[in-house]
Amino acid sequence: MSKFGRSIRIFLADGSPTGLRHVEIANWSGQALACPRSRFSELGKWEESKRPGVYFLFENSAGDNNVAYIGESEDVFKRLADHDRKKEFWNEVIIFTSKDENLTKGHIKYLEARLVEISKSADRYELENSNTPTKSSLPRADAAAMEEFVDNIRIVLGSLSHRILESVSSVVTQAIVEPKEDSLINYEFSFKVNKVTAQGRVTDDGFLLLQGSQIAHKSSPSMPGKNLLIKEQMISDGLLEDKGTFYLLVKDKLMSSSSYAAALVAGNSRSGPQSWKTPEGEYLKVIEERLVSKT
Template identity: 30%
Template sequence: MNLSPKTIQIYLPGGDPRGIRMAEITTRIMRLIEVPRSLLPAFLQMPESDQVAVYFLVSVSEDGAECRVYVGQSSDLRTRLTEHNKNKSFWQRALVMVSRTHNLTQTHALFLEWHSLQTIRQTGRFSDENGNRGSRPHTPAPMEADCLEMFDTSRTLLATLGFPLFDPVAHDPNANQPPEIFVCEASGTQGRGQYTEEGFVVLQGSVGRLQSVPSLQGTSDDSFRQRLLAQGVMRAEGHTVVFQRDHLFRSPSMAALALLGRTANGWLEWKSPAGRTLDDLKRQAN
């Protein structure tokens, strides 16, 4: 991902920041349009809906524990999105990528659809609703290079509007500096995690308690832990749970609760390998 400085323009065609939003990097040709499902009829009246497009239908649960996406492409976007509105119940918003210069072809779109889906599956932040694995479409090398530049633009715009579909939740271990790891070993747990810009990530392989403490059972916090099990984020192994993938929590305390099976102050439970708390290193140090 290119992390050089960028200027991004966001246009509100209806004037409402909660409505349709159109984002673009001012020096590139791709435009991302975020469409709340309730405003789909309004978008289908816009000229942008009459273009070749790659689109993402997304849903994020209120607690952030379940993120789902369907990836598609079409040269008949109005018909396709109308069908999805009738037949797919899960999604809340459509994210539509089009070309500002109208030069996105079906060949571009097929490659971008395939590459987007593979990246989503590799990063594991969103579970996809596409079902089949799909095969790599034949794309001439010069066109593939253009597609990868379009994809990089899409990655930036999606993340800017709050949908980092292509970005892993944990920091890249191959970055210039090794990631800072925190551990949670209270109550017999063996948790490892990272404090990130978005919250706190519990890393794959972390081990927690299976049984919630009696005071937690029957509460919304216990239901939250049960959803993590049902969604395959955690798997029961004997008297423990094991994280099957990196998982982002909105706060260190929710991450600690998921591991410990009890309410916890994550700022104090998560510690550096040297024993310093997350609070000491990240809040008190400022």
């Protein structure tokens, strides 16, 4: 994770934030094109899309399940045209190519393999890739350059609201090792209710329910419907292990808010800020109010 500021330039081709966008990072030879599927034909007018590179197909939906596909090609637009005919799930594409002619087949195969590897480890998106690509062997200097390319891809994707390469757990680990001044990220919280105990942390993109947390076995009618669907999906995916009187969370789970996390734990509607508290007994709500009062 970069410890210094970065400058990103996003050009809106037609002035619309949801249309075709060209993205650059200062002093980087790479570039990105982001385009909704409905505007896919416009990509063909951009020579940047017809170079060797890697690409991400995303399904943007209102649900909690994020789906993506990662690929590579020596002519990205040509490959995408094939996907436009044969792959149904996606509605946005983001491609990465180089401003110069230095990306070879070996480079893009290396990038594809690393991006699939990192995204699977981050476990934020369900990948549609049926096979795990083989990483090409590169000279040490080239491999180092491609790792820098990967890091810039991560930054661009994050700026476009796709954190597919960012592990939630690593963000929490960094917060512990390098705490930020006056930030909710610095605190660890717990919640005890109905004989179950859970632990969690605030992150930049939600509330992380930590592995080992206990979840109420029963869900009352007051539990938000979205939470019930999430709970059922977690049981189906094996994230919740049935212990008879409660469920045990076997893997960190990112929730959209502290209230949704508290409701999942308790099995009924709850206010997160008034449920989660530090080991010292200070509630999340109190910390939020104190930090706001300092600004």
